[in-house]
Amino acid sequence: xxxxxxxxxxxxxTFGEIAGFCGQVLGQVFGxxxxxxxxxxxxxxxxxxxxxxLVICGLVFIIGLQCGIEGAYFTRGTGTPTYAGxxxxxxxxRELVPYAFGYMMAAKVGTGIVAELxxxxxxxxxxxxxxxxxxxxxxLCATRLLASWMVLPFVYIASVRSGxxxxxxxxxxxxxxxSAGGYSLIFWMFQNPPDLLFSAIKAMAMATVIVLVGCYYxxxxxxxxxxxxxxxxxxxxxxxxxxxxxxxxxxxIFWGANPRAPIGG
Amino acid sequence: MSESDFEKGADAPRDDxxxxxxxxxxxxxxxxxxxxxGPPATVPSTSTDVASSRISVVSEPVARxxxxxxxxxxxxxxxxxxxxxxxxxxxxxxxxxxxxxxxGLNLGIPENRISMILGPSGTGKSVxxxxxxxxxxxxxxxxxxxxxxVPNMVDDELFDMRRKFGVLFQDGALFGSMNxxxxxxxxxxxxxxxxxxxxAEIVNARLRxxxxxxxxxxxxxxxxxxxxxxxxxxxxxxxxxxxVLFDEPDSGLDPVRTALLCELIKExxxxxxxxxxxxxxxxxxxxxxxxxxxxxxRGRIVESGPAADLFASENPFVRQFLSGESQGPLGME
Numbered sequence: 001x002x003x004x005x006x007x008x009x010x011x012x013x014t015f016g017e018i019a020g021f022c023g024q025v026l027g028q029v030f031g032x033x034x035x036x037x038x039x040x041x042x043x044x045x046x047x048x049x050x051x052x053x054l055v056i057c058g059l060v061f062i063i064g065l066q067c068g069i070e071g072a073y074f075t076r077g078t079g080t081p082t083y084a085g086x087x088x089x090x091x092x093x094r095e096l097v098p099y100a101f102g103y104m105m106a107a108k109v110g111t112g113i114v115a116e117l118x119x120x121x122x123x124x125x126x127x128x129x130x131x132x133x134x135x136x137x138x139x140l141c142a143t144r145l146l147a148s149w150m151v152l153p154f155v156y157i158a159s160v161r162s163g164x165x166x167x168x169x170x171x172x173x174x175x176x177x178x179s180a181g182g183y184s185l186i187f188w189m190f191q192n193p194p195d196l197l198f199s200a201i202k203a204m205a206m207a208t209v210i211v212l213v214g215c216y217y218x219x220x221x222x223x224x225x226x227x228x229x230x231x232x233x234x235x236x237x238x239x240x241x242x243x244x245x246x247x248x249x250x251x252x253i254f255w256g257a258n259p260r261a262p263i264g265g
Numbered sequence: 266m267s268e269s270d271f272e273k274g275a276d277a278p279r280d281d282x283x284x285x286x287x288x289x290x291x292x293x294x295x296x297x298x299x300x301x302x303g304p305p306a307t308v309p310s311t312s313t314d315v316a317s318s319r320i321s322v323v324s325e326p327v328a329r330x331x332x333x334x335x336x337x338x339x340x341x342x343x344x345x346x347x348x349x350x351x352x353x354x355x356x357x358x359x360x361x362x363x364x365x366x367x368x369g370l371n372l373g374i375p376e377n378r379i380s381m382i383l384g385p386s387g388t389g390k391s392v393x394x395x396x397x398x399x400x401x402x403x404x405x406x407x408x409x410x411x412x413x414x415v416p417n418m419v420d421d422e423l424f425d426m427r428r429k430f431g432v433l434f435q436d437g438a439l440f441g442s443m444n445x446x447x448x449x450x451x452x453x454x455x456x457x458x459x460x461x462x463x464x465a466e467i468v469n470a471r472l473r474x475x476x477x478x479x480x481x482x483x484x485x486x487x488x489x490x491x492x493x494x495x496x497x498x499x500x501x502x503x504x505x506x507x508x509v510l511f512d513e514p515d516s517g518l519d520p521v522r523t524a525l526l527c528e529l530i531k532e533x534x535x536x537x538x539x540x541x542x543x544x545x546x547x548x549x550x551x552x553x554x555x556x557x558x559x560x561x562x563r564g565r566i567v568e569s570g571p572a573a574d575l576f577a578s579e580n581p582f583v584r585q586f587l588s589g590e591s592q593g594p595l596g597m598e
Contacts, residue, residue, distance in 0.1 A: 124438035131398045132452050133427040135420070 021219070022212045028142035029149075033135070037143050044147035048109065053155050056104045057162040063100040064163030067091035068170025072177060081177040085187030088167035093191050093199050094255060095247070097163045101156055102206035102243035106236060109207075110214040113144060114235045117218025118228035126219070141215035148211045149204070156203045160196070189262055195254075202250035209242045348375040350409075351508055351540035352397055357406035359392060359564075366392050367403070368564035374557070379534050379541040381551050381572075383586065384561035390544040393561070394510050397542070398430050399423045410508070428456060431501030431509040435516050437493035439485040439500070445472070446481040449500045456504060471499040475529060491522045495529070502533065511543040515550050527553040548587055552576075560586060 028034050034041060071087025117140055120126050129136040164187075172183050217235040221228045350373035359367040366389040374380045382390050395401040396408050399415045408415045410426060418426060439448045449468045453459055459467075472478050475495040485493060494514055501509055511530065515523040531554050534541050545551065551558060551572070558576075559569035560583050568575060568583050576587055 119441070123436060123441075124434040125440055127395075127400055128432065128434060128438035128440075130400060131427050131430055131432045132455065133424040134455055135424060 017220075018213065018216050021216045024137060025141045025145055025212060025215060028135075028138045029146055033138050034142035034146050037139050040139060041143040041146040041150070044144050045151045048147055048151045049155070051112075052104070052108055053158060055108055056101055056155055057159045059104045060097050060100045060159040060163040061166045063096045064088075064092055064166025065170045067096055067163070068167035069175065071167070072171045072175040076175075076177060082182050083186055084171045084175075084178055085183045085185070086190050088164075088171060088183075089187050089190040092163045092167055093160065093195055094251065097160050098199055098202045098206065098250070099243065099247055100163075101159055101203045102210070102247070103240070105152075105207050105210045106239035106243060109148070110210040110235055110239050111232050113211065113214030114218040114221070114232045115228060117141075117215060118221030118231050121219065121221045122224055122228060137219065141212075141219060144215060145208070145211050148207055152207045153200060153204060156200055156207075157196075160199070192260065195260065198250070198254035202246060202254070205246045205250065206243050209246065210239045213238050213242065348377065350374060351376045351411060352542070353409040354393070354396070355407045355409065357396065357403045357408060359389070359396070359401065359403050366564055367396075367406075370406070370561075370565055372559055372561075372566050372569060374540055374542055374559075376540050377538050378556040379530065379543065379554050380557040380559065381543045381545060381555040382559050382561055383546060383548070383551055385586070386546060388561050389564050390546075390561055391512055394432070394512050394542070394544055397508075397510060398427055398432065428504065429507045431504065431506035433494065433497045433501045433509070433511045433514055435512050436490070437485070437488075437497030439488075439493055439496055441485050443485075444481065445477065445483050445485070445488070445496050448485070448496060449503055452500065452504050467503060468499075471503050472496075474502075474533065475499045490517045491526070494518070494526060498526075498529070498533075502537070505537065506539065508540045508542065511541070511545075513545055514543060515545055515547045520549070523547065523550060524553065530554055551587070562586075 067088050068084070071091060072081065072084040074087060075081050075084045117126070120140070126136045126140070129139060167187075168180075168183065171178060172180050213235050217231040218228075221231045223230070352372075352374040354367075354370045354372040357367050357370040358365070370389070370393070372382075372393075382393060384390055392401060396403060397410065397415070399418065402416050407417075410429065413422075413426065415423070415426065439445070440451065443451065446468055449471055450464050453464045453467060457464075469478065469481075472481065475498050477492060477495055477499065480488070480492065480496075485496070488496060498511075498514075514526055514530070518526065527550050530541065530543070543550070543554065555572040557570070558572050560567040560575065562582065568578055568580050575583060578584060578587070
């Protein structure tokens with residue numbers, strides 16, 4: 001019986017540790033300590049912009065194409081090809097763009113953080129920071145979180161635009177069963193600015209969790225290079241699960257009660 | 266886990282600790298719940314000892330009493346006259362799980378001397394260094410730096426206290442994302458209000474001092490092991506620390522470069538003064554630079570004092586270790 005309970009107990013312990021760690025990092029940001037290292041936060045922001053924007057936008061572009069193609073063929077099947085914009089609008093903004101953003105964040109940014117901090121841990125760089133009198137958690141983790149908050153909303157908006165553009169290309173240019181004006185009318189009718197805000201909140205919640213989980217596993221990596229590899233894999237698993245949980249909860253909270261679909265007057 | 270636990274590295278053993286623990290595990294009697302102090306519990310020596318409450322599937326060494334284990338540990342301290350201790354360990358115990366690494370360590374590191382903590386691999390030398398700077402905390406006992414208790418410091422006091430230290434880690438621990446110049450300039454940029462020109466002056470002087478004046482722009486992965494150590498040394502010195510710690514500066518270096526690094530340590534100590542603490546098991550290095558030697562084994566000091574006294578010691582363990590002989594109390598166990 002004890003053996004059966006050991007695994008869930010370990011999960012709960014780990015979850016508790018992660019929650020405690022996240023609380024400390026968030027405390028460093030909201031408490032303003034992170035601003036002692038604002039230069040480092042700016043550097044991390046620059047790295048995020050240069051290394052991740054294009055990749056995220058690229059993936060979302062492909063997802064946007066997919067939403068457009070799927071929407072066009074589905075509405076053709078039901079005899080309403082002019083309503084392809086409905087599918088594209090919801091698919092893009094509410095679901096797949098946040099997911100694609102979350103996937104790429106987890107795969108590129110999250111694992112990157114684990115690998116970088118983990119390598120720093122095993123090569124004594126984090127200890128070196130500490131003995132220089134620098135709070136390593138603030139310097140390494142809080143600055144990354146602040147950088148992601150500064151940069152990722154804009155990256156997300158850019159990726160949404162690339163998704164919208166891709167859907168337009170697929171529906172109007174490639175499949176071409178609806179005119180540009182007809183597509184745009186329906187496309188914009190089925191979304192409004194609050195939807196963009198909610199979508200961005202979903203994506204930022206995902207990004208925050210991904211950065212924090214990455215920091216936790218990297219900062220606490222043990223056991224040499226193998227340990228860093230294991231930590232990277234663990235963080236990826238947890239982040240993918242978290243992305244879906246946040247996606248599901250976000251949809252329930254923001255559009256569950258009121259889908260804001262202008263159907264039937 | 267509290268904030269301070271995370272910041273201070275908590276109690277989790279690190280890679281080097283694990284290695285150290287693995288070695289200690291062979292020499293110590295395993296216990297289910299080992300207290301930090303006190304004699305080790307008796308355990309079965311072979312798998313046939315099934316009468317005890319545990320089943321042993323491996324051949325374990327026969328447990329020794331404290332008297333047997335510490336028979337060579339006279340704890341004699343040949344004091345350095347007129348010199349106060351910069352760092353003091355007072356009956357420090359530290360265990361990682363069942364493995365007791367420090368087992369009642371009493372040690373004083375004198376001011377303005379190059380001190381060496383010598384001992385066989387896996388006796389707790391690196392753990393000692395981590396206790397000095399508050400990266401690890403003792404389970405029992407106290408560590409004083411200039412009379413202030415490290416375990417009792419709150420975080421801000423601890424970070425302030427650490428500014429007294431410069432630490433050269435085994436592989437230099439240079440930041441991989443910065444070039445050599447930025448690595449050495451980093452502490453100055455973080456802890457002082459100096460302008461870039463002044464910082465450049467200091468950094469270039471330090472880099473020249475360690476023979477890396479032309480390597481400013483190089484990244485850590487472009488440096489050899491010896492260069493990384495020298496760069497780490499320059500970074501450790503850049504804030505003019507009162508205490509400089511060297512964690513096995515000779516590891517991975519050939520004898521010539523080890524000798525050169527030792528000379529460099531001596532020269533810079535003569536210029537700057539302060540308490541230098543070198544962790545090593547290289548006797549040749551000890552002969553070259555040590556002014557004060559402490560021999561550590563099984564988590565306790567066997568003997569400590571001025572280098573000349575230790576090299577003339579009659580203690581069989583100290584004599585065997587400092588002469589590198591195979592015959593004596595120290596075996597392969």
